Amino acid sequence: MRGKINRRTTRRVRVALSAAVVACAVTAVLPTAASADPAGATVDAGSSVERISVAADGTQGDDNSSGASITPDGRHVVFASSARNLTPDETTGGDKVFVRDQGTGQTQRMGHLTPLEPPVISGDGKYIAYPVQWMTGDRIRHYQVSTGRTITGNCSLFTCNQPSLSTDGRYTAHNSISYRQQTYGQRVQVEDSQTGTMATVATFDHTVQSRPFISGDGRYVAYQNGKTKDVFVWDRTDGSTSAPLEGPAKEATLVHLSDDGSKVVYLSGSDTYVHDVSTGTAQLVPNAKGVAIDPTGRHLLYAPNGTSGPSLVLRDLQTGADETVSDQPATAGPDAVSADGRDVTFHSTADDIVPGDTNGKSDVFVRHFS
Structure with a gap:
């Protein structure tokens, strides 16, 4: 570990990790040493948590909310909810997509179609996307946050899902399957909304899907061959395409790509690996399930393996310091962490995360670290 830590890190709770785990990179194929299990972090005294799935007047949502993503600056949170009271004119039930503007405290509904997967938001907070059921297969709908209008419904010749947006929303990485020529199997593609062109990243002879992730500038796409792992x-x-990334189990499951394109998070066996794209090495986080990495590639959100302790923990990969995001049962997804780990969004059915939680439903929260 480093002999000196920054001011923010002094408020963190260090866990007993060997130097080989915290500071040393190991090859992506085979780690060099076993390490202590991550556990035991406590909520930072300088942190706070707020519920996001609320109406403008602070009224709690009257139905389940989940699947949240947050922008790098922490201002916008997009999530799915079947609540009927998050906006003044909302009366219908069923799953819908909402964007919460933390700057104005206002929540806005985006589109009128049921999302098939959790929605995603561009890094600048200007666009959101999510797949919907269409007559000929799944389609990805894009919406402009400022106006609420539909920008595009892509993949006219394919069934498409699992979108990932670049910072400015220009590029969308997604999975697609041709329904006209099924022999093509699955493709990983990138659509350029400015030129209308589609780049094929990879083609598979199967339809075992995994969500691709695109870097903020649209340069890198991390993806998985779901069949070969x-x-x-x-x-x-x-x-160009890199050599396969895999852990000692010779299998890997993609978790996330940092917004700056520097780090790829994947699972292998019971461990998490954070692969450095520039050096080709990987940092081991043992006995943990990686969930997301912040846009800078420094902070990893993970769920410790096991049944005791916190459910979600944020780790500073440079210092090894851990902070508890939730010590109650909670779930988060990719794009759940803002830049530098300042904010983390998650959802939980626990009724004691914030005062006055009486709806008995799953709510969306943001943990703020000072």
């Missing part, structure tokens, strides 16, 4: 990184600049 290999993770790859595609580089737009020259169209």
Whole structure:
């Protein structure tokens, strides 16, 4: 571990990790040493938590909310909810998509179609996307947050899902399957909304899907061959693809790509690996399930394996310091962490995370670290 830590880190609770785990990179294929299990973090005294799935007057949501993503600056949170009271004119039930603006305290409904997967938001907070059921297959709908209008409904010749947006919303990485020529199997593609062109990143002879992730500038796409359990990184600049990333189990499950394209998080066996794209090495986080990485690639959100202790923990990968995000049962997804780990969004049915939680439903929260 480092002999000196920054001011923010002094408020964190260190866990007993060997130097080989905290500071040393190991090869992505085979880690060099076993390490202590991550556990025991406590809520930072300088942190706070607020419920996001609320109406403008602070009234709690009257039905389940989940599947949240947050922008790098922490201002916008997009989530799915079947609540009927999050906006003044909302009366219908069923799953819908909402964007909460933390700056204005206002919640806005985006689109009128039922999301098939959790929605995603561009890094600048200007666009959101989510797949919906269409007559000929799944489609990805894009919406402009400022106006609420539909920008595009792509994949006219394919069934498409699992979108990932670049910072400005120009590029969308997604999975697609041709319904006209099924022999094509699955494709990982990137759509350029400015030029209307589609780049094919990978083609598979099967339909075992995994969600691809695109970097903020649209240069890198991390994706997985769901059949062989290999993770790859595609580089737009020259169209090259990395060698397979895999752990000692010779299998890998893609978790996330940092917004700056520097880190790829994947699971192998019971451990999490954070692969450094520039050096080709990977940092081991043992006995933990990686959930998301912050846009800078420094902070990892993970769920410790086991039944005791906190459900979600945020780790500073440079210092090894841990902070508890939730010590109650909670769930989060990719894009759940803002830049530098300042804010983390998650959902939980627990009724004691904030005062006055009486709806008995799943709510969306944001943990703020000072």
